[in-house]
Amino acid sequence: MTIIAAADGSALGNPGPAGWAWYIDDARWRCGGWKRGTNNQGELTAVLDLLRQTAHTDEPLHVLCDSQYVINSITKWMAGWKRKGWKKADGKPVLNVEVMKALDAAIQGRNVTFEWVKGHAGHEMNEKADELANSAAKAHAAKKLPDAGPGFPGATAVGAGEDPAAPPTAGKDNPKGTTTTTPPTEPAPADEPDLFSLDGLASGSSSSSGPGSEPASKSHTSANAGTGSGSPASGSATDSDVFAQVVALERSLLDDAVRLDRKQLTRLLDVRWRQVDASGRTWTRREVSEAGRSHTGVELEVVETRRLSDDVVLLLWRASGPDGVSSLRSSIWQRTGTEWKQVYQQGTREA
Structure with missing residues:
Protein backbone atom coordinates (compact mmCIF):
# COMPACT_ATOMS: atom_id res chain seq x y z
CA MET A 1 0.00 0.00 0.00
CA SER A 208 11.47 11.16 -8.70
CA SER A 209 13.34 10.39 -11.89
CA GLY A 210 12.79 13.53 -13.94
CA PRO A 211 15.30 15.03 -16.38
CA GLY A 212 18.33 16.90 -15.08
CA SER A 213 17.31 20.28 -16.39
CA GLU A 214 16.86 23.51 -14.48
CA PRO A 215 15.51 26.98 -15.20
CA ALA A 216 17.51 29.72 -16.84
CA SER A 217 19.45 32.02 -14.55
CA LYS A 218 17.24 34.56 -12.85
CA SER A 219 18.32 37.93 -11.56
CA HIS A 220 17.19 38.52 -8.00
CA THR A 221 16.67 41.57 -5.85
CA SER A 222 19.84 43.00 -4.35
CA ALA A 223 19.78 45.05 -1.18
CA ASN A 224 21.93 47.29 0.95
CA ALA A 225 20.70 46.43 4.42
CA GLY A 226 21.33 48.61 7.40
CA THR A 227 19.61 50.25 10.32
CA GLY A 228 19.08 53.87 10.99
CA SER A 229 18.44 55.90 14.09
CA GLY A 230 15.17 57.35 15.24
CA SER A 231 14.12 55.91 18.59
CA PRO A 232 15.84 56.57 21.92
CA ALA A 233 16.81 52.93 22.21
CA SER A 234 17.82 52.40 18.58
CA GLY A 235 21.34 51.41 19.59
CA SER A 236 20.17 48.54 21.78
CA ALA A 237 20.62 44.93 20.73
CA THR A 238 16.86 44.37 20.92
CA ASP A 239 16.08 47.16 18.48
CA SER A 240 18.88 46.10 16.17
CA ASP A 241 17.47 42.58 15.98
CA VAL A 242 13.95 43.88 15.34
CA PHE A 243 15.12 46.29 12.65
CA ALA A 244 17.16 43.57 10.93
CA GLN A 245 14.12 41.28 10.89
CA VAL A 246 11.86 43.98 9.45
CA VAL A 247 14.40 44.86 6.75
CA ALA A 248 14.67 41.17 5.81
CA LEU A 249 10.88 40.95 5.57
CA GLU A 250 10.73 44.06 3.39
CA ARG A 251 13.43 42.69 1.14
CA SER A 252 11.59 39.40 0.70
CA LEU A 253 8.60 41.32 -0.64
CA LEU A 254 10.76 42.43 -3.58
CA ASP A 255 11.24 38.82 -4.68
CA ASP A 256 8.80 38.14 -7.51
CA ALA A 257 8.36 34.54 -6.38
CA VAL A 258 7.16 35.76 -3.00
CA ARG A 259 4.93 38.51 -4.38
CA LEU A 260 3.23 36.07 -6.73
CA ASP A 261 2.65 33.60 -3.92
CA ARG A 262 -0.56 34.21 -2.02
CA LYS A 263 0.62 31.96 0.80
CA GLN A 264 3.63 34.19 1.36
CA LEU A 265 1.69 37.43 1.00
CA THR A 266 -0.84 36.23 3.54
CA ARG A 267 1.96 35.79 6.04
CA LEU A 268 3.71 39.07 5.24
CA LEU A 269 0.86 41.50 4.54
CA ASP A 270 -1.90 42.20 7.04
CA VAL A 271 -5.48 41.65 5.90
CA ARG A 272 -6.02 45.41 6.35
CA TRP A 273 -2.92 46.22 4.25
CA ARG A 274 -3.02 49.22 1.98
CA GLN A 275 -0.41 50.72 -0.34
CA VAL A 276 -0.42 54.16 -1.91
CA ASP A 277 2.04 54.02 -4.79
CA ALA A 278 4.01 56.87 -6.36
CA SER A 279 1.19 57.57 -8.81
CA GLY A 280 -1.33 57.97 -5.99
CA ARG A 281 -3.17 54.70 -6.60
CA THR A 282 -4.32 52.72 -3.57
CA TRP A 283 -3.79 48.95 -3.57
CA THR A 284 -5.23 46.17 -1.38
CA ARG A 285 -3.47 42.90 -0.61
CA ARG A 286 -5.71 41.03 -3.02
CA GLU A 287 -5.19 43.58 -5.81
CA VAL A 288 -1.40 43.54 -5.56
CA SER A 289 -1.45 39.72 -5.54
CA GLU A 290 -3.60 39.56 -8.66
CA ALA A 291 -1.66 42.30 -10.48
CA GLY A 292 1.54 40.24 -10.53
CA ARG A 293 3.83 43.26 -10.95
CA SER A 294 7.51 42.35 -11.29
CA HIS A 295 10.13 43.83 -8.95
CA THR A 296 13.12 42.13 -10.53
CA GLY A 297 16.19 44.36 -10.32
CA VAL A 298 14.78 46.71 -7.68
CA GLU A 299 17.35 47.59 -5.03
CA LEU A 300 16.53 48.39 -1.41
CA GLU A 301 18.53 51.02 0.49
CA VAL A 302 17.58 51.60 4.12
CA VAL A 303 17.29 55.30 4.97
CA GLU A 304 15.92 55.09 8.50
CA THR A 305 14.30 52.65 10.92
CA ARG A 306 12.20 53.94 13.76
CA ARG A 307 10.27 52.20 16.49
CA LEU A 308 6.88 53.89 16.85
CA SER A 309 5.91 51.60 19.73
CA ASP A 310 6.96 48.22 21.14
CA ASP A 311 5.09 46.44 18.36
CA VAL A 312 5.18 48.96 15.49
CA VAL A 313 8.19 49.83 13.31
CA LEU A 314 8.48 52.45 10.58
CA LEU A 315 10.94 51.61 7.82
CA LEU A 316 11.95 54.39 5.45
CA TRP A 317 13.82 53.10 2.42
CA ARG A 318 14.77 53.97 -1.13
CA ALA A 319 13.71 51.76 -4.04
CA SER A 320 15.94 52.05 -7.10
CA GLY A 321 14.80 50.33 -10.26
CA PRO A 322 16.81 49.08 -13.24
CA ASP A 323 15.37 51.99 -15.27
CA GLY A 324 17.17 54.47 -13.01
CA VAL A 325 13.95 55.72 -11.40
CA SER A 326 13.97 55.83 -7.60
CA SER A 327 11.32 56.44 -4.97
CA LEU A 328 11.16 56.79 -1.22
CA ARG A 329 9.00 54.21 0.53
CA SER A 330 7.53 54.34 4.02
CA SER A 331 6.51 50.94 5.36
CA ILE A 332 4.76 50.32 8.65
CA TRP A 333 5.22 46.89 10.21
CA GLN A 334 3.18 45.67 13.17
CA ARG A 335 3.91 42.69 15.41
CA THR A 336 1.15 40.40 16.57
CA GLY A 337 2.45 37.68 18.85
CA THR A 338 5.74 36.62 17.26
CA GLU A 339 4.92 37.61 13.68
CA TRP A 340 5.58 40.92 11.93
CA LYS A 341 3.23 41.97 9.14
CA GLN A 342 3.23 45.04 6.96
CA VAL A 343 0.04 47.06 7.43
CA TYR A 344 0.74 50.11 5.24
CA GLN A 345 3.16 51.40 2.62
CA GLN A 346 3.42 54.64 0.72
CA GLY A 347 5.76 55.59 -2.11
CA THR A 348 6.93 58.99 -3.37
CA ARG A 349 8.95 59.33 -6.56
CA GLU A 350 12.23 61.22 -6.14
CA ALA A 351 12.94 64.15 -8.43
Missing part, protein backbone atom coordinates in the same frame (compact mmCIF):
# COMPACT_ATOMS: atom_id res chain seq x y z
CA THR A 2 1.30 3.46 -0.91
CA ILE A 3 2.20 5.79 1.94
CA ILE A 4 0.67 9.22 1.31
CA ALA A 5 2.20 12.11 3.26
CA ALA A 6 2.12 15.90 3.14
CA ALA A 7 5.33 17.89 3.73
CA ASP A 8 5.64 21.60 4.44
CA GLY A 9 7.97 24.28 5.78
CA SER A 10 7.61 27.66 7.43
CA ALA A 11 9.83 30.65 8.29
CA LEU A 12 8.85 33.72 10.28
CA GLY A 13 10.74 36.36 8.33
CA ASN A 14 12.34 34.14 5.70
CA PRO A 15 14.99 33.92 7.00
CA GLY A 16 13.90 33.77 10.62
CA PRO A 17 12.68 31.19 13.12
CA ALA A 18 11.84 28.24 10.89
CA GLY A 19 9.97 24.96 11.05
CA TRP A 20 9.33 21.85 8.99
CA ALA A 21 6.77 19.06 9.22
CA TRP A 22 5.35 16.02 7.49
CA TYR A 23 1.97 14.47 8.19
CA ILE A 24 0.38 11.12 7.31
CA ASP A 25 -2.25 10.86 10.05
CA ASP A 26 -2.60 11.72 13.72
CA ALA A 27 -0.48 8.71 14.68
CA ARG A 28 2.29 9.32 12.13
CA TRP A 29 3.79 12.81 11.87
CA ARG A 30 6.94 14.71 12.76
CA CYS A 31 8.11 18.30 12.96
CA GLY A 32 11.15 20.33 13.94
CA GLY A 33 12.98 23.51 13.13
CA TRP A 34 15.71 25.98 13.92
CA LYS A 35 16.31 29.42 15.37
CA ARG A 36 17.01 30.78 11.89
CA GLY A 37 16.28 29.36 8.46
CA THR A 38 14.24 29.82 5.29
CA ASN A 39 10.98 28.39 3.97
CA ASN A 40 12.86 26.42 1.36
CA GLN A 41 15.14 24.85 3.97
CA GLY A 42 12.07 23.86 5.95
CA GLU A 43 10.34 22.36 2.91
CA LEU A 44 13.43 20.41 1.87
CA THR A 45 14.11 19.10 5.37
CA ALA A 46 10.50 17.96 5.77
CA VAL A 47 10.88 15.76 2.69
CA LEU A 48 14.33 14.55 3.81
CA ASP A 49 13.09 13.54 7.24
CA LEU A 50 10.08 11.79 5.69
CA LEU A 51 12.36 9.82 3.36
CA ARG A 52 14.65 8.78 6.20
CA GLN A 53 11.79 7.91 8.56
CA THR A 54 10.24 5.60 5.95
CA ALA A 55 13.52 4.18 4.61
CA HIS A 56 12.95 0.78 6.26
CA THR A 57 9.67 0.15 4.43
CA ASP A 58 9.19 -1.34 0.97
CA GLU A 59 5.99 0.59 0.36
CA PRO A 60 5.87 3.31 -2.33
CA LEU A 61 5.83 6.87 -1.00
CA HIS A 62 3.65 9.63 -2.45
CA VAL A 63 4.53 13.14 -1.21
CA LEU A 64 2.05 16.01 -1.31
CA CYS A 65 3.88 19.32 -1.46
CA ASP A 66 2.89 22.94 -2.10
CA SER A 67 6.44 23.91 -3.07
CA GLN A 68 7.24 23.78 -6.78
CA TYR A 69 10.84 24.59 -5.83
CA VAL A 70 11.17 21.36 -3.84
CA ILE A 71 9.42 19.17 -6.41
CA ASN A 72 11.42 20.57 -9.33
CA SER A 73 14.70 20.42 -7.40
CA ILE A 74 14.26 16.70 -6.75
CA THR A 75 12.54 15.53 -9.93
CA LYS A 76 13.97 17.84 -12.62
CA TRP A 77 17.09 19.76 -11.65
CA MET A 78 19.04 17.50 -9.29
CA ALA A 79 20.46 15.17 -11.93
CA GLY A 80 21.82 18.14 -13.90
CA TRP A 81 23.27 19.72 -10.77
CA LYS A 82 25.12 16.49 -9.97
CA ARG A 83 26.58 16.25 -13.46
CA LYS A 84 27.87 19.80 -13.12
CA GLY A 85 29.43 19.17 -9.70
CA TRP A 86 26.44 20.63 -7.85
CA LYS A 87 26.55 23.85 -9.85
CA LYS A 88 23.61 25.60 -11.51
CA ALA A 89 23.46 26.42 -15.21
CA ASP A 90 25.00 29.84 -14.54
CA GLY A 91 27.93 28.22 -12.73
CA LYS A 92 26.86 29.36 -9.29
CA PRO A 93 26.70 26.88 -6.39
CA VAL A 94 23.38 25.18 -5.72
CA LEU A 95 21.61 26.66 -2.70
CA ASN A 96 21.16 24.35 0.29
CA VAL A 97 23.55 21.94 -1.37
CA GLU A 98 24.10 19.73 1.70
CA VAL A 99 20.36 19.13 2.04
CA MET A 100 20.14 18.47 -1.70
CA LYS A 101 22.91 15.89 -1.49
CA ALA A 102 21.22 14.24 1.48
CA LEU A 103 17.92 14.11 -0.43
CA ASP A 104 19.69 12.59 -3.43
CA ALA A 105 21.17 9.86 -1.24
CA ALA A 106 17.89 9.20 0.60
CA ILE A 107 15.81 8.78 -2.54
CA GLN A 108 18.10 6.28 -4.28
CA GLY A 109 16.35 2.97 -4.89
CA ARG A 110 13.03 4.28 -3.56
CA ASN A 111 9.67 4.37 -5.30
CA VAL A 112 8.79 8.01 -4.60
CA THR A 113 6.36 10.28 -6.42
CA PHE A 114 5.46 13.90 -5.80
CA GLU A 115 2.21 15.79 -6.27
CA TRP A 116 1.83 19.57 -6.13
CA VAL A 117 -1.12 20.78 -4.09
CA LYS A 118 -2.23 24.37 -3.74
CA GLY A 119 -1.38 25.76 -0.32
CA HIS A 120 -4.05 27.23 1.94
CA ALA A 121 -6.78 25.81 -0.28
CA GLY A 122 -8.45 23.50 2.23
CA HIS A 123 -6.44 20.34 1.50
CA GLU A 124 -6.68 18.57 4.86
CA MET A 125 -3.24 16.94 4.94
CA ASN A 126 -1.46 20.00 3.54
CA GLU A 127 -3.19 22.24 6.07
CA LYS A 128 -2.13 19.93 8.90
CA ALA A 129 1.51 19.87 7.77
CA ASP A 130 1.47 23.66 7.40
CA GLU A 131 0.03 24.04 10.90
CA LEU A 132 2.71 21.79 12.41
CA ALA A 133 5.55 23.54 10.56
CA ASN A 134 4.27 26.97 11.56
CA SER A 135 3.89 25.87 15.18
CA ALA A 136 7.48 24.59 15.17
CA ALA A 137 8.71 27.94 13.82
CA LYS A 138 6.75 29.81 16.48
CA ALA A 139 8.19 27.56 19.19
CA HIS A 140 11.73 28.40 18.09
CA ALA A 141 10.80 32.09 17.96
CA ALA A 142 9.80 31.75 21.61
CA LYS A 143 13.10 29.93 22.31
CA LYS A 144 11.29 26.65 22.96
CA LEU A 145 11.45 23.21 21.36
CA PRO A 146 8.35 21.98 19.54
CA ASP A 147 6.75 18.61 20.17
CA ALA A 148 8.57 16.47 17.60
CA GLY A 149 5.67 14.05 17.20
CA PRO A 150 5.48 10.23 17.10
CA GLY A 151 7.33 9.80 13.81
CA PHE A 152 6.92 6.73 11.59
CA PRO A 153 6.70 3.28 13.26
CA GLY A 154 10.03 1.45 13.18
CA ALA A 155 12.00 4.46 11.93
CA THR A 156 15.77 4.27 12.43
CA ALA A 157 16.99 7.49 10.81
CA VAL A 158 16.00 11.14 10.94
CA GLY A 159 17.11 14.16 8.98
CA ALA A 160 17.22 17.50 10.78
CA GLY A 161 20.07 18.95 12.80
CA GLU A 162 21.10 22.27 14.28
CA ASP A 163 22.05 23.68 10.90
CA PRO A 164 19.22 23.79 8.32
CA ALA A 165 21.72 24.03 5.48
CA ALA A 166 23.64 20.92 6.57
CA PRO A 167 21.47 18.20 8.15
CA PRO A 168 23.34 15.37 9.89
CA THR A 169 24.15 12.24 7.98
CA ALA A 170 22.43 9.00 8.90
CA GLY A 171 24.06 5.63 8.47
CA LYS A 172 25.54 2.67 10.33
CA ASP A 173 27.70 4.89 12.52
CA ASN A 174 24.96 7.45 13.04
CA PRO A 175 21.63 5.58 12.81
CA LYS A 176 19.54 8.30 14.40
CA GLY A 177 21.08 11.15 12.46
CA THR A 178 22.21 12.83 15.65
CA THR A 179 23.57 16.33 15.54
CA THR A 180 27.27 17.12 15.74
CA THR A 181 28.75 20.12 17.51
CA THR A 182 29.33 21.99 14.25
CA PRO A 183 27.93 25.50 14.76
CA PRO A 184 25.01 26.54 12.57
CA THR A 185 25.85 28.43 9.41
CA GLU A 186 24.10 31.52 8.12
CA PRO A 187 21.08 30.53 6.02
CA ALA A 188 20.67 31.27 2.36
CA PRO A 189 20.17 34.94 1.46
CA ALA A 190 16.75 36.48 1.07
CA ASP A 191 16.92 36.30 -2.73
CA GLU A 192 16.52 32.53 -2.64
CA PRO A 193 13.55 31.60 -4.83
CA ASP A 194 10.41 30.66 -2.92
CA LEU A 195 8.11 28.86 -5.36
CA PHE A 196 5.11 27.70 -3.38
CA SER A 197 1.48 27.60 -4.48
CA LEU A 198 1.71 29.84 -7.53
CA ASP A 199 -1.60 30.52 -9.23
CA GLY A 200 -1.74 29.28 -12.78
CA LEU A 201 0.35 26.17 -12.15
CA ALA A 202 -1.61 23.01 -12.70
CA SER A 203 -1.73 20.41 -9.97
CA GLY A 204 -0.25 17.08 -10.94
CA SER A 205 2.12 14.27 -10.12
CA SER A 206 5.73 13.73 -11.09
CA SER A 207 8.10 10.90 -10.40
